[in-house]
Amino acid sequence: MRLSRYFLPILKETPKEAEIVSHRLMLRAGMVRQQSAGIYSWLPLGLRVLRKIERIVEEEQARAGAVQLLMPTIQPADLWRESGRYDAYGKEMLRITDRHERDMLFGPTNEEMITDIFRSSVRSYKDLPLNLYHIQWKFRDEVRPRFGVMRGREFLMKDAYSFDIDKESARHAYNRMFVSYLRTFERMGLQAIPMKADTGPIGGDMSHEFIILASTGESEVFLDKALLDLDTPAADTDFFADLSPIVEAWTTPYAATDEMHDETAFGAIAEDRRVSARGIEVGHIFYFGTKYSDAMNAKVATSEGTEVPVHMGSYGIGVSRLLGALIEAHHDDDGIIWPASVAPFHVGLVNLKAGDALTDGACEDLYAKLEAAGIEVLYDDTDGRAGAKFATMDLIGLPFQVVGGPRGLKDGLFEVKDRATGEKEMLSPEATLNKLVAALTA
């Protein structure tokens, strides 16, 4: 993509309303624009990251056997009256009356609707297990939206729902999502730790929050260092085999959010393995049994022919929130440092003297070759000042910067900078291409 034909409205000043670093950087880097409190437009650079996160989520959901559909944003109130949540939900629910005076709402979550879809078409244990998910915009009318996309009102969430014939099968379904989440966040360059969450009246041990570690995270977490050394399950993991050994390995060492923290248990860990850190919740998985299937009469026939309410779980990932979390985990004083898997572009190619025949020729040639090799390039072909160009590239945080200027190119060399390490080297066009292909393509 040529910057001259792109839309990248960089802000020079730090916006005053932004209280945390990810919000500041997303505004400054022209990734989002606030349209009203807690409601954002995703500008081109931000949308590209959002889409990359979605693709990783989709791939890992599919690997774990979840099937994608898409429910609408607007829901009829009647479904929520059936579950009893319409009155219970309170002011966070955005309630709407349509032209025929019917009560509608902008969905804050989808347990009711998915249960309705399920009961309308699934009748038998033979159609189970089933896991249906979607990635859809939700609305929660927060009293005080803040922290940019980390706590917005209109936000993008992946929510999956599992359906099983009994609790034992539901545990397998739960484990599949558990393992899938470990892989999902790891692929984004995040260290995610599952931490036991409150199960409320349901009880049991099947509720975990996934917390990613970030020095500027929103809350304090406590964990056994052993968790930091565990290997993430491999891509060829058989999700339909018994996953409980993996889940056990990840849930046995101590890990707790501030809320669930037990100082005595933490104190029992060897001192050099006690880690207290800051974290951000990016996912939550939860088994809730027959709560909705009882209320909404979602039953299936067992192999013996009796009808039983289906066992359900729900599994959320905060897709738009992840952009903020990623930046909290990956930035420095100059800007964002994207992991390659979610970077809006892989490479920023900077032409230091647009209009100069030598520089233009070398840059255009390299641009074409990189793109042909499947590398996504943002090519700064504008005639701005060098200092401003470098600052922009550092700010938007593409993994590599390649700078072509008259001085280096006189000797046939580009400067290649690794954004994360800051290391620079002068390389020929061929060496530049080879280095980037090796670093960025699998």
Place this chain on the structure above:
Amino acid sequence: MRLSRYFLPILKETPKEAEIVSHRLMLRAGMVRQQSAGIYSWLPLGLRVLRKIERIVEEEQARAGAVQLLMPTIQPADLWRESGRYDAYGKEMLRITDRHERDMLFGPTNEEMITDIFRSSVRSYKDLPLNLYHIQWKFRDEVRPRFGVMRGREFLMKDAYSFDIDKESARHAYNRMFVSYLRTFERMGLQAIPMKADTGPIGGDMSHEFIILASTGESEVFLDKALLDLDTPAADTDFFADLSPIVEAWTTPYAATDEMHDETAFGAIAEDRRVSARGIEVGHIFYFGTKYSDAMNAKVATSEGTEVPVHMGSYGIGVSRLLGALIEAHHDDDGIIWPASVAPFHVGLVNLKAGDALTDGACEDLYAKLEAAGIEVLYDDTDGRAGAKFATMDLIGLPFQVVGGPRGLKDGLFEVKDRATGEKEMLSPEATLNKLVAALTA
């Protein structure tokens, strides 16, 4: 994808509420489910087609230089008060009051918001031309939603907005979208004819509807047969060169919707070239000058340093509507006949005797090889009746069906059926693979 792990709720009976064939087939094929009047869930099969349509639209928008962003669904009413449309829009606008009693709305379109984004960051002619688009769910509270996704209330639309320094540049922007639309619909297997549309108070000749031809289309259209023989612009068309010869070639022969029809002009065409057909509107492009930039004070500096209101156009494609339109154009008595470019899967592989070692082995092996070759397969590995399996495959309309049964496989042969022509042949696994790779991969 194994059917045993998929979610494909086929309806055996034709739903009574469905008045047109695409609505009937989408419901029967388990592509969508109505959640309330004019509001649908996109079930897995339907979502796959929706995503394929989106990808084609995105690729062709990018080729024409449009840059993708994503505006939110919920908009503040104040923006619409600025343009004067808040009161004018009427009951089709879904109006919402949030918890702080602020007036909001579910966007039916985005001229106001995109103008607001533009004016907040673009100042100079140097940043033009600019075309920003998004693909986002819209809501129009139709009095009587009908025809399934063809006239829903919550619907997916691609809307692009061009910004130019003067009318002459705006014409180039208009022509880029014009040519892009020809390519977009052609890639989906649709014959789209641009037809002059009403420009209202703006005047001029820069408004066209794109109508696709379908025997069961919603309205009557009239055209010169010459249009059916025109070549669609090639993929390597230079969108930044002068496109007016292409636009002229496509707008000179007679073509008109019922509304704009001129019997005298149509009568002047040689009789054997007069075509009257049925059509469906799937796109609309429109130059509206400074209507919004005047009202909302969106100005840019010219090269002489004076400030002028920016010239704008908008360019819509009914993405969710296209699913209905595609089915109206491509179906027979047995079901849908998807063009390969938008088919939910390329191939339906039917195992006629699940559980039989020979049949399972041959089908599993072919399934793995097809997937490895990049072909998307829906593998019916269930133990249903042969007749029902064939009927389902015809109904959902994948381009090819491959049937593995004990009789054929005893001689090492699959039956391969072309859904569109109905032709069948018995082929070895190797020949099946080769045939499908040749037919389905570019």
